[in-house]
């Protein structure tokens with residue numbers, strides 16, 4: 019076995035895979051049954067022989083790549099996970115090879131330094147103060163902090179643990195008090211309710227915020243909802259807003275919610291897993307206006323930042339809150355321990371933690387900040403163009419004008435029709451869309467993330483949908 023020779027096989031196969039994908043030569047999705055794949059990939063033989071190298075590796079890889087869902091295909095429009103840049107994939111390789119679990123500094127000084135730097139860079143984008151490595155004796159402001167986690171779901175849990183530790187510091191020792199309540203719009207991601215479950219608060223501790231007909235929070239109704247919950251004898255430990263929502267990509271009015279929370283000393287958490295990337299765009303950062311009023315924010319890099327899965331930043335306005343998220347007393351580990359760097363381990367669920375920052379950094383460094391800004395602008399713009407086009411087609415309607423790179427639309431007809439359309443498109447492998455329920459109706463849903471996807475693709479998609487409905491009616 020030779021690393022260089024095998025790596026060359028892998029890289030050549032991936033290069034070929036990339037060309038096939040962007041040129042739309044292969045189906046964007048192709049789901050063979052699980053038993054078929056296990057047998058075709060001949061997994062047991064390779065495990066017994068232990069010789070997956072050279073020509074065999076090439077053969078295996080050819081079969082494996084055929085079994086993938088092609089996120090590098092411009093007709094991949096289904097989910098939020100983005101089209102990763104190869105630079106990020108190279109960083110994944112480097113991280114895998116060096117295998118530096120950097121949650122303690124001595125196990126990955128370079129990776130830990132990059133994570134520290136990235137977190138501070140992101141804090142500045144939010145409008146918070148980066149954390150200095152040495153705390154001034156009498157700090158004159160709050161310093162932010164954060165950590166990178168494997169995904170937004172874990173990030174939401176981490177941020178909400180920080181929120182709980184602020185209002186109920188003994189909770190870590192004694193368990194969650196029974197009177198804690200979480201306020202979130204019904205459109206919030208399921209990981210918010212899941213976090214409440216994991217934290218032992220129970221799903222019932224999540225109270226819905228009043229929303230308009232599009233599911234967007236109505237800030238004027240906050241006082242009423244808050245008073246009602248207080249009257250029930252509950253303590254609100256966090257208010258959650260979407261920046262933006264998962265289903266339709268709509269932003270809650272962050273500034274107004276933030277002002278209410280600040281006035282009532284409530285922890286304000288912005289779930290920016292999908293939409294915080296707008297902060298890099300001069301054109302669109304207004305959607306996140308007021309985010310600096312929040313106490314915590316999460317931001318996925320694997321959605322709009324072209325970074326391979328998974329990579330999410332948990333950011334807090336006051337670093338002490340995340341330092342005590344998993345323990346009662348904030349401990350300033352890097353002051354206590356004689357070492358040249360910083361341990362992230364007390365800020366995360368994870369113990370062995372990959373050097374996630376390398377992936378995000380590599381993409382940033384390959385495209386530059388302006389490159390990623392352009393990516394966000396392009397994808398938001400394409401969503402708008404697709405909206406204008408689809409909304410002008412008589413038999414089609416859009417749920418709502420897009421505010422991000424997510425667009426929901428439907429063909430006049432039943433909910434089942436939308437599901438049938440998606441199933442047929444997927445079976446043919448030409449387009450890959452998702453569906454979602456928005457305002458009680460089933461919609462086809464597209465998330466734009468591929469630099470090669472253009473309005474022509476959308477026009478073709480609409481034509482395909484018309485054709486397949488014609489075929490159905492003529493059957």
Ligand SMILES: *Cc1c(COP(=O)(O)O)cnc(C)c1O
Pocket residue numbers: 098168169170171172174207209260261262263264289290291292318328330
């Ligand atoms: C995608 C998403 C999440 C979950 O993030 P993962 O990285 O998939 O775990 C959380 N919140 C919102 C608003 C999202 O869109």
